[in-house]
Amino acid sequence: MSETPVSKIQLRDVEKRFRSARGDQQIALSRLDLDIKAGEFVCLVGPSGCGKTTLINLMAGFEKPTSGSVLIDGEPVTAPNPDHIMIFQDYGLYPWRTVLGNVLFGLQARRVPAAQAREKALAALEMVGLSQSIDKHPHELSGGMKQRASIARALAVEPSVLFMDEPFAALDAFTRLHLQDELLRIWTEKKPTVVFVTHDLDEAIALGQRVVLMAPQPGRIQKVLEVNLPHPRERTDQEFATFRKRLFTEFHLVHQQAAAVEYQI
Numbered sequence: 001m002s003e004t005p006v007s008k009i010q011l012r013d014v015e016k017r018f019r020s021a022r023g024d025q026q027i028a029l030s031r032l033d034l035d036i037k038a039g040e041f042v043c044l045v046g047p048s049g050c051g052k053t054t055l056i057n058l059m060a061g062f063e064k065p066t067s068g069s070v071l072i073d074g075e076p077v078t079a080p081n082p083d084h085i086m087i088f089q090d091y092g093l094y095p096w097r098t099v100l101g102n103v104l105f106g107l108q109a110r111r112v113p114a115a116q117a118r119e120k121a122l123a124a125l126e127m128v129g130l131s132q133s134i135d136k137h138p139h140e141l142s143g144g145m146k147q148r149a150s151i152a153r154a155l156a157v158e159p160s161v162l163f164m165d166e167p168f169a170a171l172d173a174f175t176r177l178h179l180q181d182e183l184l185r186i187w188t189e190k191k192p193t194v195v196f197v198t199h200d201l202d203e204a205i206a207l208g209q210r211v212v213l214m215a216p217q218p219g220r221i222q223k224v225l226e227v228n229l230p231h232p233r234e235r236t237d238q239e240f241a242t243f244r245k246r247l248f249t250e251f252h253l254v255h256q257q258a259a260a261v262e263y264q265i
């Protein structure tokens with residue numbers, strides 16, 4: 001597989017409001033600015049309801065901003081783009097297709113000639129370690145294998161951006177660590193731009209070049225931290241522990257502020 005094209009993402013003064021069931025407006029994201037470099041790996045963290053999913057949905061074109069602009073490579077994002085792939089927590093595999101059939105799907109949709117599509121699909125499956133399971137159906141796979149299949153399906157079409165919304169949240173700790181390492185290996189090799197939402201601060205530190213800490217009410221960026229730790233990042237290293245302490249301290253502050261707003265302390 002060749003190296004993936006990469007894209008840069010710019011958000012300028014982005015606001016997103018939703019109308020609640022009662023009819024009043026809720027500000028999910030307020031006046032948000034963010035620049036993500038081409039080929040960068042950025043993690044979004046923050047307490048529940050701070051707008052992480054809303055933000056990634058805006059970048060992926062599933063939602064439109066109420067005001068402000070979301071640009072990828074200078075073009076406004078107005079709809080989902082086949083070169084910008086979203087990977088969800090629930091895998092999104094077609095149960096009636098085999099693993100290979102699932103990975104072929106996106107290539108067939110792009111009318112890639114059959115032989116070339118098969119070659120690309122097999123290469124992507126090899127990359128995620130699923131070469132032995134290409135004829136299985138999703139119900140025959142473990143959670144980790146399903147998520148690997150969905151990553152292979154995304155990689156096969158060589159996306160310029162990978163959006164990942166808590167992709168490993170449903171997996172056990174061992175599988176999760178393993179897939180984090182695999183994702184990093186693939187990113188190092190292919191270098192797509194990656195935007196990764198997680199609740200797990202350790203996961204964000206292990207993966208991200210930058211960690212974007214968000215705060216709620218209204219959803220906004222509280223702090224952007226550069227993770228200046230070389231790969232592979234050992235979760236037991238002193239530098240990792242030091243960074244973790246910094247991020248947890250910041251996270252704690254966000255929580256305290258959110259609680260103060262909620263309970264009007």
Ligand SMILES: Nc1ncnc2c1ncn2[C@@H]1O[C@H](COP(=O)(O)OP(=O)(O)OP(=O)(O)O)[C@@H](O)[C@H]1O
Pocket residue numbers: 018019020026027028046047048049050051052053054055219
């Ligand atoms: N379609 C919608 N209609 C109305 N309100 C919405 C909608 N989507 C999100 N919201 C609201 O916007 C805010 C941000 O939600 P969002 O799901 O983006 O947060 P999050 O940080 O991803 O939360 P979590 O970590 O719990 O997944 C929340 O208050 C949520 O209730």
